[in-house]
Amino acid sequence: MAERTLVERIWAEHVIEGTGEELIFIDMHLVHEITSPQAFEGLRDTGRRVRRPDLTIATADHDVPTSSRQVPLADEIGRRQLMLQIRNCREFGVELHPMNSLGQGIVHVIGPQMGLTLPGMTIVCGDSHTATHGAFGAVAFGIGTSQVEHVLATQTLRMAKPKSMLVRLDGTISPQATAKDVALAVIRAIGTDGGTGHLIEFQGPVIDRMSMEGRMTLCNMAIEAGARSGLIAPDETTFAYLEGRERAPQGADWERARAEWSTYRSAPDAVFDTVVELDLDGLGPQVTWGTNPGQTTDIDGAVPDPAALADPVAREAAVRALDYMGLRPGQRIAEIPIRTVFIGSCTNGRLEDLRAAAEVVKGHTVADGITALVVPGSEKIKRQAEAEGLHEVFTAAGFQWRNPGCSMCIAMNGDVVEPGTHAASTSNRNFEGRQGPGARTHLVSPRSAAATAISGRLAASLAD
Amino acid sequence: MDKIDSITGTAVPIDASDVDTDQIIPAVWMKRVERTGFQDGLFAKWRRDPGFVLNQPERRGATILVAGPNFGCGSSREHAPWALRDYGFKAIIAPSFADIFRNNLPNIGLVPVTLDEASCRKVMAAVTADAATPVTVDLVARTVTCTAAGVVDVPFVIEENARYRLINGKDLIDLALDFDEQIRRHEERRPFWMPRTNGQVEPAFELSGVEQ
Ligand code: SF4
Numbered sequence: 001m002a003e004r005t006l007v008e009r010i011w012a013e014h015v016i017e018g019t020g021e022e023l024i025f026i027d028m029h030l031v032h033e034i035t036s037p038q039a040f041e042g043l044r045d046t047g048r049r050v051r052r053p054d055l056t057i058a059t060a061d062h063d064v065p066t067s068s069r070q071v072p073l074a075d076e077i078g079r080r081q082l083m084l085q086i087r088n089c090r091e092f093g094v095e096l097h098p099m100n101s102l103g104q105g106i107v108h109v110i111g112p113q114m115g116l117t118l119p120g121m122t123i124v125c126g127d128s129h130t131a132t133h134g135a136f137g138a139v140a141f142g143i144g145t146s147q148v149e150h151v152l153a154t155q156t157l158r159m160a161k162p163k164s165m166l167v168r169l170d171g172t173i174s175p176q177a178t179a180k181d182v183a184l185a186v187i188r189a190i191g192t193d194g195g196t197g198h199l200i201e202f203q204g205p206v207i208d209r210m211s212m213e214g215r216m217t218l219c220n221m222a223i224e225a226g227a228r229s230g231l232i233a234p235d236e237t238t239f240a241y242l243e244g245r246e247r248a249p250q251g252a253d254w255e256r257a258r259a260e261w262s263t264y265r266s267a268p269d270a271v272f273d274t275v276v277e278l279d280l281d282g283l284g285p286q287v288t289w290g291t292n293p294g295q296t297t298d299i300d301g302a303v304p305d306p307a308a309l310a311d312p313v314a315r316e317a318a319v320r321a322l323d324y325m326g327l328r329p330g331q332r333i334a335e336i337p338i339r340t341v342f343i344g345s346c347t348n349g350r351l352e353d354l355r356a357a358a359e360v361v362k363g364h365t366v367a368d369g370i371t372a373l374v375v376p377g378s379e380k381i382k383r384q385a386e387a388e389g390l391h392e393v394f395t396a397a398g399f400q401w402r403n404p405g406c407s408m409c410i411a412m413n414g415d416v417v418e419p420g421t422h423a424a425s426t427s428n429r430n431f432e433g434r435q436g437p438g439a440r441t442h443l444v445s446p447r448s449a450a451a452t453a454i455s456g457r458l459a460a461s462l463a464d
Numbered sequence: 465m466d467k468i469d470s471i472t473g474t475a476v477p478i479d480a481s482d483v484d485t486d487q488i489i490p491a492v493w494m495k496r497v498e499r500t501g502f503q504d505g506l507f508a509k510w511r512r513d514p515g516f517v518l519n520q521p522e523r524r525g526a527t528i529l530v531a532g533p534n535f536g537c538g539s540s541r542e543h544a545p546w547a548l549r550d551y552g553f554k555a556i557i558a559p560s561f562a563d564i565f566r567n568n569l570p571n572i573g574l575v576p577v578t579l580d581e582a583s584c585r586k587v588m589a590a591v592t593a594d595a596a597t598p599v600t601v602d603l604v605a606r607t608v609t610c611t612a613a614g615v616v617d618v619p620f621v622i623e624e625n626a627r628y629r630l631i632n633g634k635d636l637i638d639l640a641l642d643f644d645e646q647i648r649r650h651e652e653r654r655p656f657w658m659p660r661t662n663g664q665v666e667p668a669f670e671l672s673g674v675e676q
Contacts, residue, residue, distance in 0.1 A: 016646045023643060025650050027658055037497035038542075045499070048637065057661045077495050084497050086665060095661040100668040116659045145542050146571055146636075154640040156647060247659040257657035
């Protein structure tokens with residue numbers, strides 16, 4: 001048999017039947033309040049049950065307010081959504097971590113935090129950034145509402161195996177650069193359609209040295225390169241993160257599981273459909289200047305000139321993006337006036353991210369005219385950060401310290417960027433209107449976001 | 465889902481190409497948590513015009529929509545097929561559809577009828593001229609008939625899998641559950657370390673620590 005990639009192995013272990021479009025088993029189904037109500041109603045209408053409530057978990061994240069959490073919520077639609085989610089989960093016996101519970105958080109943050117995300121699994125969620133879980137060597141991808149219903153009813157999905165892509169990251173990135181900068185640099189290099197139809201496996205020295213949190217950030221953004229998902233083979237870093245997590249195997253089971261997981265890697269001579277090698281030696285902090293995550297440049301650089309782009313489609317897109325962003329070709333990135341800074345999301349709302357931002361912020365004050373908020377990825381992260389005193393660092397500097405949720409990443413809950421103003425955001429999408437109508441988003445790392453809030457201009461570190 | 469052999473009824477003509485899902489149902493309707501009741505959102509922007517075809521009393525009770533090329537393009541929102549179904553449509557005839565939209569229709573019992581451009585034009589003209597013109601979509605014979613348009617037993621295109629599901633009244637979930645035995649066998653051989661959830665709704669904590 002030909003040597004296999006990690007994805008091929010995991011896929012084969014989950015195929016139930018079929019050729020071409022195969023029926024595959026789903027090991028964990030994550031559910032949030034926006035893409036699930038109609039799926040539960042579909043079950044009710046057809047008299048079906050949730051086949052495996054013990055492989056299903058729900059939380060409220062997209063629509064929850066991050067300021068006041070007094071119930072009942074003032075927002076009528078939000079209130080109905082949250083009440084309905086509680087009702088659905090009770091009726092169908094699904095574990096739920098609702099707003100104002102200790103386990104609540106962004107769906108892609110709480111899975112790994114609880115140890116529900118393990119190597120070799122298949123994981124789905126009605127949300128595109130499910131790829132986050134691939135950081136543990138799991139095959140994880142986003143699905144639509146009717147597929148949510150399908151998984152609830154059958155614990156399976158029918159789909160074609162994605163093509164395999166190896167992205168090998170060589171070199172040593174600069175000390176100022178983070179996993180977020182790596183993610184942006186990869187998309188900058190291969191484009192927002194570079195991974196289309198593929199599931200990307202990341203390998204190489206940059207990955208070997210990357211923390212678990214960083215790997216989640218990178219896999220999270222694999223879909224912004226057009227890929228179905230991203231994944232990284234488990235190693236000592238993975239095991240160290242998982243050991244002792246609430247739902248991960250314990251004791252003798254842990255040792256046995258760990259031994260099995262260490263075999264979850266692509267064969268050295270496995271053949272990938274597509275291979276990309278990038279030398280990231282000396283990579284510095286990145287920032288997006290346009291309206292897709294591929295429109296990225298160095299944060300100490302300048303807005304590119306569309307006229308210099310060879311590809312007519314890219315040129316046209318750049319012209320449109322600059323128009324929306326209100327930027328001129330050649331303008332220094334550092335001159336772009338920032339009004340909002342958002343630190344949070346399933347990309348960069350974990351404890352490591354908050355620590356990195358707090359380190360920059362400590363002893364400084366947010367620049368005049370800037371609204372800056374920190375939204376922890378989960379209630380547990382919020383409490384851990386508070387135990388470390390990070391919230392005091394942020395609030396003393398003039399940041400708002402919020403409750404966990406998706407918040408300004410998707411701007412569904414009322415946290416929005418003012419129209420026509422620029423925001424530095426640690427989230428994953430800089431599409432037109434993503435952070436509110438007319439919002440002009442610049443994606444950056446948590447450190448860069450923190451430095452930007454203090455200096456009042458896009459920056460990776462504080463000038464001394 | 466109901467089994468469908470053939471559909472005969474009056475039709476509503478929407479004579480435009482590239483009608484996107486935002487025209488079929490505006491984004492504001494996506495905030496609803498229900499899965500039915502989207503009929504009032506169907507073509508909501510166009511219905512503000514009293515002369516719009518859907519507002520004509522003689523079009524009431526129509527079960528067939530006749531549309532232009534590339535119907536259902538744009539965002540893949542599943543609310544668009546729901547709105548068409550809730551309004552009472554059972555089949556959509558068009559020279560072409562956007563892929564995802566076409567694939568979504570049979571999941572809720574709607575028949576996507578891809579008919580050659582010339583026949584489509586004729587049917588469009590006939591049903592526009594007279595609202596009482598009957599149209600028949602025969603799923604078993606895979607043909608469209610609209611005698612007034614001179615279109616008789618003209619073959620149309622539909623994916624075999626979609627046709628099978630519609631004729632047998634099965635949705636994708638039914639098809640997957642046909643393999644219940646195989647799913648069960650897989651469930652029995654899953655590795656020991658696969659995690660489980662607990663089925664509980666976690667209680668809320670005291671709100672005292674929350675700002676504002
Ligand atoms: S934080 Fe943003 S990307 Fe992540 S799940 Fe929420 S809305 Fe989606």
